[in-house]
Amino acid sequence: MLFFGDEEVSDGMYYIGYPLIFLGIYLLIFMIVIKLLWGTTRYYRSQARLFGKTVIITGGNSGIGKETALELAWRGARVILACRNLNKAKQAAQYIKDKTGNYNVDYQYLDLSDLNSVKRFAEHINGSEPRLDILINNAGIASEPENGLTLTSQRFDLIFGTNYVGHFLLTYLLTDLLKISSPSRIINVSSFMHKMHWTPLNFDTGPNREGMRYPNLFDYRCSKLANVMHARELAKKLAGTGVTANSLHPGVINSEIWIPFKSKWTYLLFFVWKFVLRHLCLDNRGGAQTSIFLAVDEGVMSVTGKYFSRSVVSNENKLARDDVACGRLWNASLDMCGLAQ
Template identity: 35%
Template sequence: MVCCVVTTVVAAVVVLILTVKFIYHYQSGRCTSKTRLVGKTAIVTGASAGIGKETARDLAQRGARVILACRNVEKAERVAEDIKKTTGNTDVVVREVDTSDLTSVRKFAEDILRTETALHILVNNAGMSGMKKRKLTADGLEVTMATNHFGHFLLTNMLLDVTANSVHPGAVYTEIMWKGETNLIKSIFALLVWLMGKDEKLGAQTSIYLAVSEEVNNVTGKYYVDCKDTKVSAAAKDAGLAKKLWEASEQLVKLRPEERHY
């Protein structure tokens, strides 16, 4: 009797997981644009794994010159070779950058400005999950904020006077789940995302959509989920708060006049 009950419960859980996974995947956005990017140059940070890797692969498939901007150069080189083989595009290169290190970001941006004739797409994808203990970078910034925000803030200012939009990829299972310190709650969350969330290719769709779709050519300052313009929170619409964040970011990265492109 107990065995029968356990089997029933397990079966119900499996059915629930599969149902949630099916619905979530069915509702997920997909980029259907056939835009070609021959003659265009794109940079994808954190492109050695996960969403960044699949975004870079798609842009290369469309004919773009793709620069994998990564901290781990050796790992990125292996990914670049894989992208070349799967897309037939040999114009895929690796450049070193650590978005948690402002000196590294500045060197990378200066190299790009010196060596590339144009830049058309910048995908700020590199990131890390939070840590239990506060850790500071050499610049005196909290390492998670430096990696996820300050480095990309500086990089974007230096490289592009871009339209700029934000993306939420959804619940995507990538190796970022295991970066940084792990605990029981984080491990359970990672397991659930593995069971029911998106894979890397599906998770990359909104980033790809914003990079290539004709529909968003002149759209800026928006927030996208599943390839759709989505409402933001009240805090995100607070112009005063946004101004304070921008000014604080300028101050903390020590943004120089010549680095401003807006």
């Protein structure tokens, strides 16, 4: 029997209580570390305006894309939301107009998983817009949808095709307009998950998996590595044109991108992950800050080919620093899109 002051405490309470206290301390330390690593960012405070500038944001109808669009519209830019869901895009555009008082906000249909849709969108933009100052390749998926679709219209892996191939073609087709409008900026939204891709990209075209073209180029990590490599190669090819290209990690965000995982994970795992996201990670506004910084800040006007996190230059996967590999990805991407080399 143990005594604390005038109170008598049983040995059982002693042996149960102290481990629980230490467990609580460990959990608190763990939560603080996660918050510091995943739940903090640099909020962009500059009052710089974008009057006379035109911005295209893919996936601008929700998540960090919507928050980025809201901020850039508030700064006076003409903002075009390039989205697959036109109903949500219409609602987002109206929301942005109401919030900012900027009615120069438009939305256009774009399905990045269909290269024909990308071509139609780019043709419309090139024919109707006199300038394009900022292209933010923001849209992305992290998991196949619940309908079981795994391939794009051109039979690339759905995640890789949507996150990378569609954006590659879009950027390629809008490059001349970006050059005309220089100084202009290309911003690829990647992820720290690109660092988890350990092996060089494999451009073999067979044997095909379910008829998939480039069957070794699949999943989220691969697509986000390709986004970083794309920006690096663009920086080389656009040197001297006044067009910069950079990539970024927006942070770990409590956004709609996690919704498909609800049906793929156990209830307990998804519940725990949502708790972490909600209480320890960034919201959409926080996740948009690095995109906003790269779109607006004058200090990065001449910075190109870099990877950013928390609005500062960060270290990318060493695979993305291989210029030969970046060149190979570029050539393979031209083939994927049916473009002449």
